[in-house]
Amino acid sequence: MILTQPVRKIVPSLPKVLKAASQHVTKTLYIHLDPLAKSRLPEMKQCLALYSHIITNIYSSSPSQCQGLDVRILMAGFKGYSEVPCKTHFRVDLVMFDQARSGHELVDLEKRYNFFLTDSRSQVFLFDQTCQNDEEVQIPQDPTNEKANQIYSSVVIGGTFDCIHGGHKILLSEALLRCRDRLTCGVADGPLLKNKTLAELIEPCDKRISNVRELAVDIDPTVSYNIVQITDPMGPTRWDPNMDMIVVSEETKRGIISINEARREAGLKLLDGYVIGLVNDQLREYEEEEMKVSASSQRMRLLGTVLKPIIPNPNIASHPHIIGLTGGSASGKSSVAKRFAKLGAGVVDCDILGHKAYKKDTNCYIKLIETFGSDIVDIDGEINRKVLGTKVFAEREALQTLNNIVWPEIGLLAKKCINDLAAEGFRVIILDAAVLLDAEWEEFCHQVWVCIIKRQEAIQRIVERDGKSQEEAERRIDSQMSNADRVARANVVFCTQWSGDYTQQQVEKAWATLNNYIDNAANGYKAQL
Structure with a gap:
């Protein structure tokens, strides 16, 4: 799906646009920001804050509006390194635009996305009069992250990355949005999993590393990735001198202080920190599950489902x-x-x-x-x-x-x-x-x-x-x-x-x-x- 509306108008229309797009997709919905959307952009710090707001809202609302779909926001348009996304991991069968276009704009759009349209069944214009919204979002005030709203050479994130969900995608996208050259990602394992809910259902570390790499390279192939297993909370931040900024969630922001204390003692450069908020779980049905989007709740929802394929037993009768x-x-x-x-x-x-x-x-x-x-x-x-x-x-x-x-x-x-x-x-x-x-x-x-x-x-x-x-x-x-x-x-x-x-x-x-x-x-x- 190509976002062509001015960036300030994207968020108010997202629920209807995502819902409309979901009617045409069964597996993966890629989202790209077109150059048409970048009119009247604010200065860099405010621009990053606005982009963060859009990304967070897409991933926050997609579970309810695009239930069952793997939604992936491509970073090319947000980072401005390409008008058209590079080749995606999954083949694109359909190209959709969030707003009907005509004349020169439509011709330019068709030329721009001709590569993807070659094997596509059709184009779908999602936006109509019932969806249009002239409301413009105000750039959110975020004093916590004001100093870190800039581009860094090397950024680091960490987590379990089991049952990859919207919260993981926000964390990864926020880091990539501010990353120019290298992203380090620590994937928790061993003693770090000991107290996790239903730890027995957590996928093997190499599988989780593979999943993060596949997703990261798919949404931003321009960055060098260092995705590693970690068995202590600090991972490579304790010793790697080539790091500039760390992105953490609201519940782990105190970790920035601990990490910088360790780096100070080791004579390393201190890291700037960027904190992302928690996302409410719109699919939560039971009070036992967490309020926020979490892998714990995702694993809880696996209970009672078939986790391992059923192989017919030829040695016994099929009934009973x-x-x-x-x-x-x-x-x-x-x-x-x-x-x-x-x-x-x-x-x-x-x-x-x-x-x-x-x-x-x-x-x-x-x-x-x-x-x-x-x-x-x-x-x-x-x-x-x-x-x-x-x-x-x-x-x-x-x-x-x-x-x-x-x-x-x-x-x-x-x-x-x-x-x-x-x-x-x-x-x-x-x-x-x-x-x-x-x-x-x-x-x-x-x-x-x-x-x-x-x-x-x-x-x-x-x-x-x-x-x-x-x-x-x-x-x-x-x-x-x-x-x-x-x-x-x-x-x-x-x-x-x-x-x-x-x-x-x-x-x-x-x-x-x-x-x-x-x-x-x-x-x-x-x-x-």
């Missing part, structure tokens, strides 16, 4: 559809299973089956006595699991031996329960199993779903629910598979650390997606017949 549901102690796994039961799923509780496996005269019972001795048998003839526990839990090899005896027996019982529930007519069966992945029971499931919760929350729940000490709870958590390892093998992830309503919406989201998947698979099978 079996979901292996697992999670660590106090993760809320069983409560989630009960929520699915209320929606119509059959549930196999492997905790109950575990108790059945130990019962007198079963194959498992006999093998346990042969392996661990008759002293594990209680007066009533049943296995005394407390006595058995003292024999195995202090010794890893003995515990593995126990598991090798018990897990196959539980697996057989689970398969029988699945068959019984299938005979009753259930088309979805939830296999609720804490050791699902350890025991490799996912082999007879179509999908793996995982419940996770913050370590500290899990420990607190164990202490309160089971009467364990803090140390005992920590040992229990540490003896289990990590959340990160579970998530790596999961198709769908849930988290129960917020309200019951928030858990329920995750469950209902997953249930709706699952039923659509099953219906589509069934229709595809019928079509093949």
Whole structure:
């Protein structure tokens, strides 16, 4: 989309223009500032402030006006190094103008964008009488950034850059707007992610670095990029002498002081700072999510969705559809299973089956006595699991031996329960199993779903629910598979650390997606017949 209105008139008309543009786009909407828009520009400092205002408003309003689109503001027009953007990362299929033009202006525009129009289906003039707005925006007063409203040779930014959103794009664009030669970007990793919400869902650092680079080069290919992993808050600002200015968000502006103190001690040039405001999240529906646009909220919205493609399991029948549901102690796994039961799923509780496996005269019972001795048998003839526990839990090899005896027996019982529930007519069966992945029971499931919760929350729940000490709870958590390892093998992830309503919406989201998947698979099978 080409912005041709005078820059002072762009912001008031943005909602309608973006909404109109979104009707013609399904994936990526590039936005470019045409030379026609640059009439009566103010002096440089005010011009940068005005451009910042336009960029911030585009990215702030695009989630609601262009929902689902990847909106990218090209820096060529704002920085004035080219009348026409360079080749974009994604092919341009359609060129749109924000205002109808005629005569010489239209001829000039067609000549200017002929490169993009070659493969385009058509031109679309978005602006009409109902959208026109003669209001002119006043240049915003910004005393915080007044001194930093200039062009610098080298600029630096930092962040997690997970689930790249409008806030990230504003940060990157504001830095590029003021950057002439080199942009350094620190991408947080390691200990910097420890306290992040749903850290297990954060993409690998190399993937996030790749995403930032692709976006940055796409919107401004004229700058040299130094995009690096950082594991401490200061990153290269602590030692790199070739930096002039740092761009930060409102919530991290105190970092400028800390960074400059470290640079002063190292004898390095102090950095000018530019602070961008927080952007309200227009898509926020639940109070558990943050008010501002954030990657945390973006990750929360991934809960209950398919994160890993579902690969058909050729070793089991397609009906019923079996979901292996697992999670660590106090993760809320069983409560989630009960929520699915209320929606119509059959549930196999492997905790109950575990108790059945130990019962007198079963194959498992006999093998346990042969392996661990008759002293594990209680007066009533049943296995005394407390006595058995003292024999195995202090010794890893003995515990593995126990598991090798018990897990196959539980697996057989689970398969029988699945068959019984299938005979009753259930088309979805939830296999609720804490050791699902350890025991490799996912082999007879179509999908793996995982419940996770913050370590500290899990420990607190164990202490309160089971009467364990803090140390005992920590040992229990540490003896289990990590959340990160579970998530790596999961198709769908849930988290129960917020309200019951928030858990329920995750469950209902997953249930709706699952039923659509099953219906589509069934229709595809019928079509093949």
